[in-house]
Amino acid sequence: MSAFDTVIRLVYLAAATCFVLGLHLMNSPVTARRGNLLSAGGMTAGIVAALAVLFHAGTARPAALLVVAAGAVAGAGAGLVGARRVKMTAMPQLVSLFNAVGGGAAALVGVHDFLRLGGAPMDVRNSVPLALDTVIGAVTFSGSLVASGKLQGVVPGRPIVFPGSRWTSLALATAMGVAAVMLAAGVGGTAPLAVLALAALAFGVAMVLPIGGADMPVVISLLNAFTGTAVAMAGFVIGNTLLIIAGALVGASGAILTRLMAAAMNRSIGNVIAGGFGTADGAA
Amino acid sequence: MNPEFVSDLTVFVLSLLAGFEVISKVPTTLHTPLMSAANSVHGIVLAGAVLIAVTADGPLGYAIAFVAVAFAAMNVFGGYVVTDRMLEMFRPRRDSGETTR
Numbered sequence: 001m002s003a004f005d006t007v008i009r010l011v012y013l014a015a016a017t018c019f020v021l022g023l024h025l026m027n028s029p030v031t032a033r034r035g036n037l038l039s040a041g042g043m044t045a046g047i048v049a050a051l052a053v054l055f056h057a058g059t060a061r062p063a064a065l066l067v068v069a070a071g072a073v074a075g076a077g078a079g080l081v082g083a084r085r086v087k088m089t090a091m092p093q094l095v096s097l098f099n100a101v102g103g104g105a106a107a108l109v110g111v112h113d114f115l116r117l118g119g120a121p122m123d124v125r126n127s128v129p130l131a132l133d134t135v136i137g138a139v140t141f142s143g144s145l146v147a148s149g150k151l152q153g154v155v156p157g158r159p160i161v162f163p164g165s166r167w168t169s170l171a172l173a174t175a176m177g178v179a180a181v182m183l184a185a186g187v188g189g190t191a192p193l194a195v196l197a198l199a200a201l202a203f204g205v206a207m208v209l210p211i212g213g214a215d216m217p218v219v220i221s222l223l224n225a226f227t228g229t230a231v232a233m234a235g236f237v238i239g240n241t242l243l244i245i246a247g248a249l250v251g252a253s254g255a256i257l258t259r260l261m262a263a264a265m266n267r268s269i270g271n272v273i274a275g276g277f278g279t280a281d282g283a284a
Numbered sequence: 285m286n287p288e289f290v291s292d293l294t295v296f297v298l299s300l301l302a303g304f305e306v307i308s309k310v311p312t313t314l315h316t317p318l319m320s321a322a323n324s325v326h327g328i329v330l331a332g333a334v335l336i337a338v339t340a341d342g343p344l345g346y347a348i349a350f351v352a353v354a355f356a357a358m359n360v361f362g363g364y365v366v367t368d369r370m371l372e373m374f375r376p377r378r379d380s381g382e383t384t385r
Contacts (some may be wrong), residue, residue: 016299019325023306026318033371036321040364043328047360050331057338064340064349071333071353078354079362086366088373094366095320102326102359108352109332115348116339125289221319228322231329232299236292238332244292245299246328252303254322257315264312 004056011049012242018042019246023253046242075101093151096220099227100144106230106247107137107197113237114183114193121186129236131180134193135200136230142204144223150213157213169206175199207273215272218262222269225254317370324363330356 001009019042025035054060054068079098086094110133122130149155176199182192211219228250235243262269310318333352340349 015328019328020302020306023318023321023325026314026321027307027310029311029314029374032314032317032321032374033368036317036324036364036367036371039321039325043324043360043364046328046331047334050334054334054338060338061341063346064337067340067346067350068334068337068353071350072330072357075354075357075359076361079358079360080365082358083362083365083369088369091320091366091370092316094362095316095323098327098359098362098366099323101355102323102329102363105329105333105352105355105359106326108348108355109329109336112336112340112345112348112352115344125286217316217319221315224319224323224326228303228326231326231332232296234329234332236289236296238335239288239292240332240335241292241295243328243332244296246325248296248299249303249306250322250326252300253307254303254319256304256307257310257318257322260307260310261315261319264315 008049008053009241011045012245015042015046015049015242016245016249018045019249023249046246049242090152092217092220093148096144096148096151096216096223099220099224100141100148103137103140103144103223103227103230105137106227106234107134107141107200109234110134110137110237111193111197115190118189122184124184126237127184129233131183131196133230133233133237134196135176135180136226136233138197138200139204139207140223140226140230142201143208143226144204144220146205146208147216147219147223150208151216155209157216159212160209165206165210169203172199172203172206176203211272215265215267218258218265218267218269218272221254221258221261222273225251225258228252228254313374317367320363320367320370324360324367327356327360327363330360332356 018038022035022039025031082094110130114130146155150157176196179192179196182188183196208219228247232244232247232251235247258269262272333356337349340346
């Protein structure tokens, strides 16, 4: 391990520590704001480290660096404007929107890695995280968009159940399973990945549509935990420890929080997901 | 088995366990801010999105890198700012000595 690698690894460790302590401080209103700042500090360190790796590698084309800069400016600008301007009452749908794009980014990291290898057969330890990353990331992307739309009133808040919806979900799940196996076996080039991503996007919509607007906060929290898991899988795909730690941390703490939120509403996660309940209006 | 994979898996499992333990008895008023804070943390995918630029090549690669970075940056920057705005609301109450609503 070179000195540079060692420093990067240590920065990752420091960032991970900030995330854990930051989330822990969120347990109490007195320390919550400090916790969020600590977590933001860890995030800054982690991203600076990633930029250092990018420039240190020296293999990135100038066009790629330009693309990263443009993407960062566009994304950060949209995020900051959204976060500053949003009304207090509209915050849950904005969080859901941020969660959607996070899931989308995680899925794209996996897709990029797969396309780079050109669909060659992969080892199980690569193909399984890749398939999970793509599926979970895409489900969260479309599911969170629908959840956000329901709270915003763009999508009707009432549970939308159409005939044969369960069979549709089952068919989509089957398609994802088959595509994942083909992807692992290296059959069909890039086609299985496309099927996997599209079926997962449709599945996300089919999963959230039948759930009523009043249950949306619980659903958003669940999808938040999903994104965490997708990010951890993306970490396995590109071999980045910080993504694995932060993703697993959010996946697990998000799952606990989802259970707490459901309990506070006297619901269980199971009957929220089963859907068909709830009132027309969001609780936001 | 590849030793690097085994160490990644170890880190993954231990982080899951840390995640299960890190929140315990969070008051109901903090549920939404905590969800938002956790949402910001998975914005670390921005580091991954930046790193894929190392191998990005050709229009499709650039397009994917651009969207991935833009999405992740929106998650990070928006996430932390909106969480901070939510938590700002707790400050006056804290000053009056009351910690939960």
